[in-house]
Amino acid sequence: MALARRSQIDPGAVRRAETDVLVIGGGPAGCWAALAAAEAGVDVILVDKGYCGTSGAAAAAGHGVWYCPPDPELREEAMASREGLGGWLADRRWSSRVLEESFQQMNRLATWGYPFPPGDHFRHVSADGHVHHSKGLQGPAYMRIMRRKVVNARVAIWDHAPVLELLRTPDGEVVGAAGVQRQRGGAWEVRAKAVVVATGGCTFLSGGLGCNVLTGDGYLVAAEAGAELSGMEFSNAYAIAPAFASVTKTAYYQYATFTYEDGSVVPGAGWHSRSAIARALLEGPVYAVLDQAPESEHERLRRGQPNFFAPFDRAGIDPFRQRFPVTLRLEGTMRGTGGLRLVTDDCQTSVPGLFAAGDAATREYICGGFTGGASHNGAWAIASGTFAGRGAAALARTRASTAHAPVVVEAAAALRANGERRAELGWWEATARVKDEVLPFEKNYFREGGRLRRALGELDQLWSELGTLDAPEDPLAAVHLREAAAMTATARWMYTSALARNETRGMHKRLEHPTLDEAQEHRILVGGLERLWTRPDPRRPLTSKQLAAVA
Amino acid sequence: MIEVVSEQRCTRCDICIRVCPTNVFERGPDGYPVLARQSDCQTCFMCEAWCPEEAIFVAHPVEPVPEGSPYRDPAFLEAHDLFGAYRRAIGWGRRPQPAT
Numbered sequence: 001m002a003l004a005r006r007s008q009i010d011p012g013a014v015r016r017a018e019t020d021v022l023v024i025g026g027g028p029a030g031c032w033a034a035l036a037a038a039e040a041g042v043d044v045i046l047v048d049k050g051y052c053g054t055s056g057a058a059a060a061a062g063h064g065v066w067y068c069p070p071d072p073e074l075r076e077e078a079m080a081s082r083e084g085l086g087g088w089l090a091d092r093r094w095s096s097r098v099l100e101e102s103f104q105q106m107n108r109l110a111t112w113g114y115p116f117p118p119g120d121h122f123r124h125v126s127a128d129g130h131v132h133h134s135k136g137l138q139g140p141a142y143m144r145i146m147r148r149k150v151v152n153a154r155v156a157i158w159d160h161a162p163v164l165e166l167l168r169t170p171d172g173e174v175v176g177a178a179g180v181q182r183q184r185g186g187a188w189e190v191r192a193k194a195v196v197v198a199t200g201g202c203t204f205l206s207g208g209l210g211c212n213v214l215t216g217d218g219y220l221v222a223a224e225a226g227a228e229l230s231g232m233e234f235s236n237a238y239a240i241a242p243a244f245a246s247v248t249k250t251a252y253y254q255y256a257t258f259t260y261e262d263g264s265v266v267p268g269a270g271w272h273s274r275s276a277i278a279r280a281l282l283e284g285p286v287y288a289v290l291d292q293a294p295e296s297e298h299e300r301l302r303r304g305q306p307n308f309f310a311p312f313d314r315a316g317i318d319p320f321r322q323r324f325p326v327t328l329r330l331e332g333t334m335r336g337t338g339g340l341r342l343v344t345d346d347c348q349t350s351v352p353g354l355f356a357a358g359d360a361a362t363r364e365y366i367c368g369g370f371t372g373g374a375s376h377n378g379a380w381a382i383a384s385g386t387f388a389g390r391g392a393a394a395l396a397r398t399r400a401s402t403a404h405a406p407v408v409v410e411a412a413a414a415l416r417a418n419g420e421r422r423a424e425l426g427w428w429e430a431t432a433r434v435k436d437e438v439l440p441f442e443k444n445y446f447r448e449g450g451r452l453r454r455a456l457g458e459l460d461q462l463w464s465e466l467g468t469l470d471a472p473e474d475p476l477a478a479v480h481l482r483e484a485a486a487m488t489a490t491a492r493w494m495y496t497s498a499l500a501r502n503e504t505r506g507m508h509k510r511l512e513h514p515t516l517d518e519a520q521e522h523r524i525l526v527g528g529l530e531r532l533w534t535r536p537d538p539r540r541p542l543t544s545k546q547l548a549a550v551a
Numbered sequence: 552m553i554e555v556v557s558e559q560r561c562t563r564c565d566i567c568i569r570v571c572p573t574n575v576f577e578r579g580p581d582g583y584p585v586l587a588r589q590s591d592c593q594t595c596f597m598c599e600a601w602c603p604e605e606a607i608f609v610a611h612p613v614e615p616v617p618e619g620s621p622y623r624d625p626a627f628l629e630a631h632d633l634f635g636a637y638r639r640a641i642g643w644g645r646r647p648q649p650a651t
Contacts, residue, residue, distance in 0.1 A: 049572075050571070050572030050573060050574065051569060051570045051571065051572055053570065054570045054571070054572045054595070054597040054601065055572040056572070059572075059595075059597065060595035060596065060597055138641065140597070140600050140641050140643070141641070141642075159569065160569075160574060182574050183568075183569075183574065207593065207594075207613050209593075209594070209595055210572070210593065210595040210597075211593070212573060212591075212593035213572050213573065213593075244611060244612050244613065245594065245611050245612070245613060246593060246594040246595065246613050306637070306640040306641050307596065307637075307641075309640070310596055310611070310636075310637050310640065311611035312611075313636070314610060314611040314622075314633070314636075315611050476574075
């Protein structure tokens with residue numbers, strides 16, 4: 001038994017099951033995938049590291065979903081609004097499919113009882129003139145409904161079941177996954193005919209609201225099975241947050257004035273120009289006050305994002321009138337756009353039997369190298385989850401039982417089972433070392449070749465130490481150590497891709513290459529575990545430029 | 552960070568233990584939830600939102616508040632109506648949100 005051999009967990013305590021489709025991750029993308037697969041009539045198990053309904057970036061916060069009725073002019077406006085910002089890497093065909101699918105599914109959500117406000121208001125122009133097409137969702141209510149729908153669709157949900165590895169045959173097909181049960185004790189192993197990875201992005205335990213479960217676990221297990229990633233250089237999104245609190249709600253800072261300690265205004269600082277804030281933070285504290293919000297808007301803003309105000313209310317601060325210290329929290333690939341590369345319209349990765357959805361997959365196909373804020377990622381979770389769930393169900397129907405398929409056992413990072421090299425590097429220390437290389441603005445925000453190479457050297461060293469470690473005996477420590485390994489691998493793909501993109505495009509900014517280079521108008525694929533590689537994606541994005549040329 | 556579960560309000564239903572995405576709670580010997588891994592708390596307020604008894608208080612700092620802080624004092628939290636305040640703010644509370 002693969003898992004028992006690897007992580008020394010008592011094989012007698014393994015919870016085993018066989019199913020058609022296994023979904024790993026219970027955020028929005030995982031829920032939509034599980035639901036779509038169940039609606040296609042196959043058996044589904046959904047496992048979540050935490051609790052499906054509260055886990056992930058969406059559940060704790062509120063977010064808009066890219067939403068636009070099927071009016072050709074509006075859809076064109078919705079697709080055009082971010083095309084240049086994203087560095088011309090988004091694809092019109094994918095964007096159209098995602099807009100249509102998320103429109104349909106959002107309308108179903110309304111029929112399930114999600115309390116959308118009355119009216120059909122979805123087009124907004126923000127203070128800086130950007131046009132947005134989105135409908136707001138409150139995370140707690142949204143994800144409570146999604147859990148109920150998933151349960152009612154007869155999906156079996158296993159909560160507190162972190163994944164440690166995928167199971168694959170000698171031919172390289174994925175046939176299930178295995179992990180540990182944090183609350184019941186022991187291990188789990190699910191044999192499946194198709195697997196959907198919906199584990200979210202990676203935010204490196206930076207403390208953003210609801211994001212500490214996002215440690216890149218899905219990237220690592222998929223890459224170990226041979227999957228490729230794409231767009232990992234688009235991974236340096238930082239969000240504004242009160243220095244003392246977790247709530248990252250950058251959009252509300254469109255009403256903010258940013259000041260230094262002495263009260264003078266930080267020049268150029270704004271919610272869309274966070275680099276000025278980052279530079280000021282390197283020198284000392286920075287404060288914000290939302291004094292640009294008209295008094296008449298205060299109540300609407302409060303109702304729109306109760307989570308934003310929770311910390312202020314508790315701290316006794318009126319954010320509209322009193323300034324408070326702010327910081328920038330890394331949102332990595334969660335608000336970035338990189339992730340697992342998809343090779344089919346139904347969200348298959350390059351590994352047979354393995355699908356990816358939500359922030360675990362690259363979102364370059366709809367927003368290129370610039371975050372769409374939560375709106376694009378929210379729509380992507382719904383649409384890619386639905387595509388992946390349907391695709392996985394269709395594949396499962398064509399495959400025989402995988403219950404007795406032979407499974408290869410290879411030594412995975414921090415998951416060896418010799419019992420000899422256990423205590424050499426604790427998860428806490430490994431985590432701190434990764435954070436040291438990815439959180440600092442001067443390394444990840446303001447990217448420069450020499451500094452990227454030095455950071456990558458440190459991460460390579462850490463990876464080589466983790467690679468030969470045995471799994472700790474305590475399953476909770478084993479999970480944390482695998483999280484550290486996943487974050488280390490993620491950071492290495494990020495910086496390797498960042499070094500391969502010698503220009504500034506989307507959110508990726510290279511100090512020594514400050515402009516966009518038309519010769520690099522392609523997506524960058526990255527992969528590997530010991531030796532990393534990059535290459536241009538041979539598939540070029542279909543942009544409005546190509547469409548105009550054809551016309 | 553999660554600071555207080557009120558034993559006066561708690562009915563030992565275990566919901567907080569189940570719903571915490573970072574597995575902070577454990578069932579204590581007398582059935583009340585204990586903060587077994589407070590350092591894993593990500594200050595997401597989910598336990599406070601899901602607790603049907605409004606027995607939970609999550610403080611705003613991302614680090615634990617110091618010993619002796621009022622944010623650890625159930626009497627202070629009762630007096631200021633802070634237990635379950637986030638649940639009420641998102642409209643899940645049993646009581647209507649008090650006018651401010």
